[in-house]
Amino acid sequence: MNDLEVRIVQLEPLHVASAHGFGKEPETIAWNKLLAWAKEKSLLQGPRKPRFFGFNNPNPSPGSPHYGYEVWMTVGPEVAEEGEIKIKTFGGGLYAVMRHGGVDDQIPVSWQKLHAWVERSPYSPARHQWLEEHFFDPLPDPVSTTLDLYMPIRK
Numbered sequence: 001m002n003d004l005e006v007r008i009v010q011l012e013p014l015h016v017a018s019a020h021g022f023g024k025e026p027e028t029i030a031w032n033k034l035l036a037w038a039k040e041k042s043l044l045q046g047p048r049k050p051r052f053f054g055f056n057n058p059n060p061s062p063g064s065p066h067y068g069y070e071v072w073m074t075v076g077p078e079v080a081e082e083g084e085i086k087i088k089t090f091g092g093g094l095y096a097v098m099r100h101g102g103v104d105d106q107i108p109v110s111w112q113k114l115h116a117w118v119e120r121s122p123y124s125p126a127r128h129q130w131l132e133e134h135f136f137d138p139l140p141d142p143v144s145t146t147l148d149l150y151m152p153i154r155k
Helices: 026-039 104-120
Strands: 004-013 013-021 050-055 067-074 086-091 093-101 129-136 146-154
Touching: 004 026, 004 146, 013 026, 026 050, 050 086, 104 146
Parallel strands: none
Antiparallel strands: 004 093, 013 067, 013 086, 050 067, 050 129, 093 146, 129 146
16 A cells, blocks of 8 residues: 555535536536636635636546536635536545646546555545545646545545
């Protein structure tokens, strides 16, 4: 189990703005919606830096190039939903977390490694939402090549 750098994290509840994309490249669709809205509302500047998360919603289906991706940006309680941007409260949870840096097509390999680590660990898989935390500067270029993969676990 020592071949990966995995840390155990209790993710606190989050208040987030959410956008959804569906198609062959839903991540781009979702990020474009969320970041355009956030820029218009001046939510990307200031002392409080937002955190960014994403996950497949729905997962890819065999034989179809289309799937969904949902993205979240942490926001304060004063932020209201508008149009396609929804406001959600996420309850948090316990996670095994692994850093992925590099090209996007290797993300599934990193997820497989993290899953195998959890299977060998004293933890069990849990049912709360898995997440990918994206690290990037949304101004001027929202390209993300570093992610923390959050696999839900329980003791």
